[in-house]
Amino acid sequence: MENISSWFIYLLVANVIGFYLMFKDKQKAKQHAYRIPERTFWLLAILGGSIGLYIGMQTFRHKTKHKSFTIGIPIFIIVNVISFIGLIFFL
Incomplete structure (x- = not known):
């Protein structure tokens, strides 16, 4: 049970970071400032x-x-959910 809560906390933190990075990148886009690379978003989606x-x-x-x-992001949502369910049943 402890492993499940650790994974849940990990996913919660990863998703809060993803939400925050979208916010920051939108602000930077409005200011015509240096942007967050798209590969950063994809890496975070994979993780x-x-x-x-x-x-x-x-x-x-x-x-x-x-x-x-x-x-792509909705596909990664499906992959992430299936992976999380797999972790719950196999760990």
Whole structure:
């Protein structure tokens, strides 16, 4: 049971970071400042932050015109959920 709570905390932190990075990148876009590289968002999605990234995309209306994000991030949500369920049953 302790492993499950550790994974849950990890995923919670990853998703909060994803949400925050979407917020920061949107601010930087408005200011025409140096932006967060897209590969950072993809890495975070792979590492479990896809739900936070998706909520950030919708909340801040950021990267919603990029097909790779509007299709890819939901796919990573599915992959992350399946992976988390797998961890619960196999650990």
